[in-house]
Amino acid sequence: MTGNLPSTSENAIELRGLVKRYGTVTAVDGLDLAMRRGECFGLLGPNGAGKTTTVEILEGLNDPTAGEVTVLGRHWATDEAWLRGRLGISLQETHLQERLSVIESLRLFRSFYDHGQDVEALVKLVSLEDKRDTWYSKLSGGQKQRLAVACALVGDPELLFLDEPTTGLDPQSRRQLWDIVLGLRAEGRSVLLTTHYMDEAERLCDRVGVVDKGKLIALGTPKELIATLGGEQVIEFVTDRPLDEAPLAALPGVRAARHVADGWALTVNEVHVSIPALLQHLGRLGAPLHRLSTHHATLEDVFVSLTGRQLRE
Numbered sequence: 001m002t003g004n005l006p007s008t009s010e011n012a013i014e015l016r017g018l019v020k021r022y023g024t025v026t027a028v029d030g031l032d033l034a035m036r037r038g039e040c041f042g043l044l045g046p047n048g049a050g051k052t053t054t055v056e057i058l059e060g061l062n063d064p065t066a067g068e069v070t071v072l073g074r075h076w077a078t079d080e081a082w083l084r085g086r087l088g089i090s091l092q093e094t095h096l097q098e099r100l101s102v103i104e105s106l107r108l109f110r111s112f113y114d115h116g117q118d119v120e121a122l123v124k125l126v127s128l129e130d131k132r133d134t135w136y137s138k139l140s141g142g143q144k145q146r147l148a149v150a151c152a153l154v155g156d157p158e159l160l161f162l163d164e165p166t167t168g169l170d171p172q173s174r175r176q177l178w179d180i181v182l183g184l185r186a187e188g189r190s191v192l193l194t195t196h197y198m199d200e201a202e203r204l205c206d207r208v209g210v211v212d213k214g215k216l217i218a219l220g221t222p223k224e225l226i227a228t229l230g231g232e233q234v235i236e237f238v239t240d241r242p243l244d245e246a247p248l249a250a251l252p253g254v255r256a257a258r259h260v261a262d263g264w265a266l267t268v269n270e271v272h273v274s275i276p277a278l279l280q281h282l283g284r285l286g287a288p289l290h291r292l293s294t295h296h297a298t299l300e301d302v303f304v305s306l307t308g309r310q311l312r313e
Contacts, residue, residue: 011070012037012159012190013058018067020053020214027053029214030067040181040191042205043199046305050214051194052163056106058192059161070075072158073088085113088157094148098137098174102147105136106154113155126180149180159190166200178203198299208299212307225302230255231267234301235258235274235294240261241287249275260304267297267305 013035020028045051046161056062057069060083069076087191087247096105102103106119123132126146139147145165155262159164162181166174181204184191195201201208202222210218210225218225231254248257248266254273256267266273271294280291 008211010034010036012039012072013041013192014068014070015054015058016068018054018057018069018201019063019065019224020057020062021048023187025058026214028057028064031214033209033216035190035192036207037190038188039206039312040185040195040204041191041197042201042208042213044195044201044208044209044299046307047212054211054223055161055192055194059087060084060220061136085155086158088152088155089161090148090152090160090162090165092167094144094151096136096147096151097143099131099135102136102139105130106150109151109154116155117153119154122153125153125183126150127176132165140173141170142176145169145173145177146180149177153184160184162191162193164194166195166197167244174200199304201299206231210303210306217306218302222299225299226297227307229267229297229301231269232297233268233269233294234297235266235268235269237266237278237280237291238264238290239259239282239287242288243285243287247281248278251281254275256305258305263291265301265304267301 009202010298011034013033015031015033016030019026019300031050031054043051043055049273053062057064058071060080071083072086076083100108102123103119110116110119123129123228128143128150136144136147149162149165165181166177169177174231178200181191181193185204186205193204205222207219207221208225209216243264245255245257248254248264251266251274253268253270254266255269258265266274266278279289
């Protein structure tokens with residue numbers, strides 16, 4: 001997916017024709033992408049899609065094979081020191097010194113920057129006041145992730161990278177991190193978020209880009225991408241009889257039909273019209289219904305529609 005990119009002055013990140021090869025394997029295949037300043041941008045894709053490689057190149061941890069990479073209007077080859085002082089990076093798994101406390105860890109990271117944020121204010125921002133003097137080894141998973149985000153913020157970055165920030169966390173810890181990201185978004189900070197959770201992307205991101213096989217296959221706001229499905233609801237059902245796609249797609253109210261996992265998914269506008277028609281169709285075929293469910297169309301449905309597989313596959 002290519003097209004005209006906005007001017008550099010509007011963008012925190014620009015990728016033009018980005019390529020990364022490892023021997024005969026092409027991890028990123030001519031990727032064009034622009035992330036605007038002041039937006040929370042979600043980069044989505046399954047394992048092996050080239051997402052991690054792309055982010056590592058943006059963070060200066062990997063070198064491209066070809067193409068142009070611009071971060072905050074600068075290039076890693078000529079402006080590495082300048083960029084290091086203006087980026088914040090929170091990895092999916094961050095391991096800090098076990099016997100440093102929360103406040104000691106933040107003071108350590110703050111010492112790496114000429115200018116930065118007040119560490120006591122950051123402790124409050126990530127709701128770790130009661131753990132201020134607790135060793136890192138004694139923190140829960142959610143508390144460790146919030147501390148990692150605070151460490152990424154201590155240099156007062158212009159651009160923040162959050163790599164799978166809520167993976168493996170319980171629902172309460174996820175919500176706490178969501179609140180932090182929403183606060184950063186409200187401040188107008190530029191945030192690049194990678195995630196496997198579609199509800200997270202829909203809640204936090206101004207725009208999302210879907211990457212698969214090293215290419216950008218979809219780009220837009222969550223609402224815009226969901227609208228491309230052509231329907232607001234999805235009916236999923238399972239039967240043990242083989243079915244043809246065309247008759248399902250022709251049922252009243254059905255905008256699209258696709259085979260998913262062990263069953264089918266129908267994108268529809270009016271569930272109350274399409275479900276009776278579906279049941280009649282299955283009855284005529286003598287196809288017993290083993291399971292049926294409905295839900296509002298999501299980014300996950302968009303991804304499956306585009307690639308034919310689940311995001312986490």
